[in-house]
Amino acid sequence: MRALAIILALIPLLIPLVAPKSILFTIGLLFLFVVYVVTWDLVAGYVGEVNLGHVVFVGIGAYTSVLLTLNGLNMWLSILVGGMLSTLFGLAIGSVCLRLRGYYLALVTAILPLVFIQIVNIYPNVFGGYEGLSVGINNALHRTVEGRFYISYLFTLASLIVIYKIVNSKFGLRLKAIRDDPDLAESLGIDVFKHKVLAFVISAFFSGIAGGITAFYRLSVGVDLFGISLMLLIIISAILGGLGTYYGAIIGAVIVYVLKYMVLTSFAQSLGMAGVDDLILYALLIVLIYKLPKGIFGTFYKS
């Protein structure tokens, strides 16, 4: 599995040699989407806590870094600050909502995207309102699409390696133990609250940085990065691939992103019915929950 993963991880380096620029651009965004999904799964799949506001981490990272850069701060530093702000926000939400058992995290995080979309619209001269803010090619990750593609690839690879190390560490094992039985874990000296918060904060940091990279990759930031549509794509991907299986989140993210942006969107356009693509994806989610609850990886790969 690992050897296969390494070979697969190297293939994207060849894509710029064969793919046209528009496809290359989309694949670079796909990489970042993989990071959103894997970081969401770190909390949902490994800890068993559902964060319905994961896109807010992405959005905080994106808006913060763009605003700082537009005000003169170095881009990389801005992205880092964005990631740190996202982490602090995760810490605040996590310390309140993860203290108690139950659906508190899901309930609170469910409204967060709406709150942030509101804020962006209430202060349009700061956040650019519905249009969002554009970054300008001078502030891009790199002037060429190929350069940006490689940066996105490297960031994604680095994030995936770190998350892989985390889920396969003793800490990761304890997260799985907590998911299985929090009381038993607590009785054996595992501080459930601290472990959950730490996982949540790691998830917030990487998705926040991913948000910043996304903005400087596509040269714009907008409310779609806070959007419920993106949130649902993340959830569908993780469930399709298999929650808490690591590779599942990656496989699911690739399939769903390709399906959505390379197949269904053009299909919907050819029908002249916008939104049909999302409907098909939601239908897929419902079918999956019934027919393939363990996801692709969980069903077909037995460790």
Added chain:
Amino acid sequence: MLRVEGVTKRFGALVALDNVTFEVNSGRLGIIGPNGAGKTTLFNVISGFLKPDSGRIIFKGRDITKLKPSRIAEMGLIRTFQILKVFRNLTVEENVKAVCDDYREILEDVGLWEKRNVLAGNLSQGEMRLLGIALALSRNPKMLLLDEPFSGLSPVECRSLADYLRDLKVPSIIIEHKLGELFDLVERVVVLNFGRVIFEGKPSEVVENEEVVEAYVGSS
């Protein structure tokens, strides 16, 4: 080592523990009593999962009443659960690995080494019970609280677990309704009824105590 001081715990109108006081310093103490007497609740209070309405728990000279369960466990006071609890989606080996590093010896001791790669959720009831005890032991406890460790075990498993516990030098409190197994293991017995301690003494004295017999058989 462990002192329970005047602990009272209410669930609404129900008094599950009524001014319970006792002390364990070394050796093994048995706790018996009819269903619903408050035995499990007592463990939940000692281990920090429930907070008492009044009274204190002192462990190794420290008041642990307000500590969270994981802190109490870190101090070396480890409990098991009456209902079967294992990390079901982890293998037997991973279960113990999540808690400590040298898992091999512990798994060999309880006879689960051959099953180390089996998902814990696929074990038999008896094996799950043993894994639960192995998990508690893997924390290297200073004191063990075992809640009905023999339930769900076959007679053979019962015997080997009893032998194992007898050799274990860790001070323990054992809740058990299989009185035969229990009385062979413990030096002292506390009897609970309706949340109150109605008897404390040697196992041989318990069966002669009228109030205890009445609590079990029921009086008319």
